Amino acid sequence: MLDTVTTTAVRELTFGEAIREALAEELRRDPRVCLLGEDVAEAGTAFKVLKGLVDEFGKNRIIDTPISEAGFTGLGVGAAMTGLRPVVDIMFGDFLTLIMDQLVNQAAKIHYMSGGAWKVPLVLRTTMGATRRSGAQHSQSLHAWPAHIPGLKVVVPSTPADAKGLLKSAIRDDNPVVFFEDKISYAKVKGPVPSHDYTIPLGVADVKREGTDITLVGTSSMVQVALGAATMLEQVGISAEVVDPRTLWPLDEKTLVESVKKTSRCIVIDEGYARYGVTGELASVIAEGAFYDLDGPVRRMGARHVPIPFAPPLEDATVPTEQQVVELARQMCHK
Amino acid sequence: MNTVSNVKKSSDVGVDRLLHMYRQMLAIRLFEERANDLYTRALMPGLAHLYIGEEAIAVGMCEALDRSDYITSTHRGHGHCLAKGATPDRMFAELLGKASGYCKGKGGSMHIADPATGNLGANAIVGGGAGIATGAAFSAKYLGTKQVSVCFFGEGALGQGVLYEEMNLAQLWKLPAIYVCENNMYNEYTHYSETTAGEILARPAAFGVAAERVDGQDVRAVYAAADRAVRRGRSGQGPTFLLCDTYRHHGHHVGDISREYYRPKDEEQRWMSERDPIKLCEGWVSAEGLADGDTLDRMRAELTATMDAAVQSAMAAPYPQPHEVDQDVYA
Incomplete structure (x- = not known):
């Protein structure tokens, strides 16, 4: 926008x-x-x-x-x-x-x-x-x-x-x-x-893809992961909405809550640690705002709770992937 | 007593200037005595760190500054703020957490700030003003304003690495920053000899920063050194480090009453009787016949009335309203 x-x-x-x-x-x-x-x-x-x-x-x-x-x-x-x-x-x-x-x-x-x-x-x-x-x-x-x-x-x-x-x-x-x-x-x-001079206000989330069955909230690089997962989910008949808050503060709580009120399901995906982290805060905001519309708890996916290792197979295992998002979304949607 | 005297004659400073500096030192002394009284009578929330005994440094430095020049201050900052032009009523109001205080009651004793007098803020992190003051000096150079920026800090801040990062930047970029180390010899409750390796002046020297040691109890000497540093800064020659030997008459803060375990009483007595900056100044004024006793008495009476009235107005002022708690988080 x-x-x-x-x-x-x-x-x-x-x-x-x-x-x-x-x-x-x-x-x-x-x-x-x-x-x-x-x-x-x-x-x-x-x-x-x-x-x-x-x-x-x-x-x-x-x-x-x-x-x-x-x-x-x-x-x-x-x-x-x-x-x-x-x-x-x-x-x-x-x-x-x-x-x-x-x-x-x-x-x-x-x-x-x-x-x-x-x-x-x-x-x-x-x-x-x-x-x-x-x-x-x-x-x-x-x-x-x-x-x-x-x-x-x-x-x-x-x-x-x-x-x-x-x-x-x-x-x-x-x-x-x-x-x-x-x-x-x-x-x-x-x-x-x-190419022209435009600004985007801080505190306005963006719906990167519209959907009806589940909301994937992604931040930073995890927006691309969420979009990739949404494409894969489409093939199994799940319509995923992807919301990017764009700013953690100020936070556009309204757009997050409204999306989940519509879809009833939500996964928050972020590359930081989940423990005491961004996913917890966003999940909490969504749960408080859309509690009566939720089918189940808001789920969180963050970095594995380890120092980031060097070896490629170890490092790759620390970051949420499209496949992991798809699997969790399918469980939540029973498909 | 470990101080170096590079005192000039009072006439070199000028009679009017010396009397003005005397007045400023006395104002700070009377302000601080009332702050201590407010604490002792349980009328002030929290604590305060008194500047009594160190007045000549803030006053001598600020005498060489323009109103538009910048300072950063410390937890022991009332003297710097007053010397830079703060008014006592708004200062007391801030100490008491009142809405009419410099920070609307949100800062307190350790955070008084005032753009109108170039006060970038007192800082409760030891060495916390170093970056801010150096940044203000950077702005002054970038914008070509000829302002200088003074960073006051105690010798305790010599243990903070960021101070040396800032001195390195200031010297590399020839910034008009003046680092004023007030060595009152005690990092809280520990003598600085237990915390400070080597020679203090070797530290600025390592960066090539011009440095000198100053008798911090002689307001004339501080002013003269400040004037040299300000000229260096304004003329693009870069930063200066001033090491000012001084002593705090009171404890680390107003509640630090029993000090014998870290500081001998006879040392305190010597500094108070022989090296008090205000008594020393009175001595020069009288010995050189620069003002009669009546003039100084009148000055004291005026300042006493001003300070008492400031306390009264601050006591009578309202606290901020609870709804103000969320205001000023963001600009």
Whole structure:
């Protein structure tokens, strides 16, 4: 759902290209926007997502930092309070552990603690997702952590078009926003992206596929898994609806609940750990809102509760798959 | 007593400026005495960390700043906020959790913030202001505003790694940041010699950050060092680190009454009688004939009346309404 009507060209872009386009447009639009992070300039990050930005915007705005995540994130918080709109790049979501004080005790609380006097318009881009054979410290999906903290907003886009529109909204937001990008999606996920300047508001879910028998709620890379499962379910006569919340906070509870009121069944699929995680929160919101319309409990599928292992057969076993979603959905639909 | 005196003559600072700084120090002292009184009489929720004894640092530093320059403060922050221009009535209101306080009662003693005076906020995480202050210095350079940004912190923050990450960034990018280490010698209840390896000044030196040691009880010396640091910052020469030797007269917080197990009484007595920044300043004023006793008495009477009235107005002010609890979470 795009909030601007004037469409121009729509191209196929990868997830990574759409993110770069969003950043380039915002850098062009607002001189207060700058990028800070490790190897963001000439290298264009380890994932090459920012490649070329330094050529257009220069090293004063695309700024390579030392390997000091807490240092440059804290600097970003202060810069955001004093007139800039910094976009801080934390290469791997696993490194959130290194910046938690800056994010949780500083960025998230400054507006509230100051009685609304100071604002922190900071965007923190980081990554999530396993199956890159990167081991336990470069593969986690920790998006539940910031979602737990009042004062932060959390975005988990799944498509290139959503990523562009949501990132532009995040940069224009007056609050600290943590923006999670799935690493596998950077090159693998392609989709139509309008070339014009559009934004997608934070807090509006998107129904990626309509259906009547079961709702598959997916986040980030798990939206693709849900869509793949829905195609397979169609072949056995099950009509699955796929809903993507797109932002964990603010959360579009209404769209989630309405979908499940219609279908009576729901599986929530997320790449984070299920224990005390995003799936639990979404399942709870749905159960509270659609209790009398549910045929049975809302089911959850998340990462296996282990550190992400290195060996491919082990790592692959940690992430929910289309086949697993199909099997669970068939059980729930008795088909 | 382990302090270095690089004191200039009072005339170098200027009579008006010295008297203004005396007034500011006295205001902080009288404010803090009332904060302690409110706590002792169980009229203040929570705790407060008093700045009594350290007034010359906040006052000397802020005397060299413009209103638009930035500061970050600490849990022991009332003095920094007042020296930067906060008004006592809204300060007391915040200490009491009242709606008219600087943070509408949501911050409390350790979180006073005020954009109008460039106060980015006191911070209850030790070293928590380092990133914010350095970021404000980054903005000032990026936007070409010529502002400087002062990060106040106690010597306890020397144990926090993020401080060194920020000093590295500030020196790499020649940011107009000033790191002011208030060494009152005690990390809470532990003497800093038990927590701090090597020479403190070797730490900024390792990054190439200009650093100097200052007698933190001599407001003239602090002002002179602050003025040099501010000039460095505004002229694009980068950050400065000031190590200010000082002493807190009271405990870690207002409830820290029995201190003999970590701090000898005769040490406290020596600092209070021989090294009190306000008494020292009074001595220079009198010895150099810069103002008569009546002038200082009048100043004290005026400030006493102001502080008493501020306490009264804060006591009479209403608490925030319960429905305000959800406000200001998001901008």
